[in-house]
Amino acid sequence: MEDRFWRRVDRRGPDECWPWTGKIDRWGYGEHRWQWRGRTFTTTASRYALSLHTAPAFSWVLCCHHCDNPSCCNPAHLYWGDVLSNASDRSSRNRHARARGKGVANAARAMVASGMSKLAVARALGVTPQSVRNAAQTPNARKWTRRSPPIPPCTPH
Numbered sequence: 001m002e003d004r005f006w007r008r009v010d011r012r013g014p015d016e017c018w019p020w021t022g023k024i025d026r027w028g029y030g031e032h033r034w035q036w037r038g039r040t041f042t043t044t045a046s047r048y049a050l051s052l053h054t055a056p057a058f059s060w061v062l063c064c065h066h067c068d069n070p071s072c073c074n075p076a077h078l079y080w081g082d083v084l085s086n087a088s089d090r091s092s093r094n095r096h097a098r099a100r101g102k103g104v105a106n107a108a109r110a111m112v113a114s115g116m117s118k119l120a121v122a123r124a125l126g127v128t129p130q131s132v133r134n135a136a137q138t139p140n141a142r143k144w145t146r147r148s149p150p151i152p153p154c155t156p157h
Helices: 004-008 047-055 083-092 101-113 118-124 130-136
Strands: 030-035 040-044 063-066 079-080
Touching: 004 047, 030 047, 030 083, 040 047, 040 130, 047 063, 047 079, 079 083, 079 101, 101 118, 101 130
Parallel strands: none
Antiparallel strands: 030 040, 063 079
């Protein structure tokens, strides 16, 4: 079973990333499947690689990457961690989403109150119309945690 797994890993130098060459999921993580006693199991390739190197202490631990490469299977780049350690590692390398927070929500509320349409406010602020509706209906800015893709300007007919 291990041979089948490692055939799908491009093993390079000991300090380089070892990318998974098999199926990749929509987030960029390698997807490894295997069968045991008539059942099919699926996990990330990096988690499987790290479990071959060192077993996790608990089933809920995450396989975290020092290299920020989701398809990497080099055990030297991987470590077992929890949600908090993964988040702090991500933040320490500025890999987290930038919160726009209350400033944008307050600006959206003010622009809507001044008579601008919610669609125009969304285009001006670079957020989705649903975000503007949420800001107009909600007195706090809980839902304003990350920048939404901008709405393209409409062309007059």
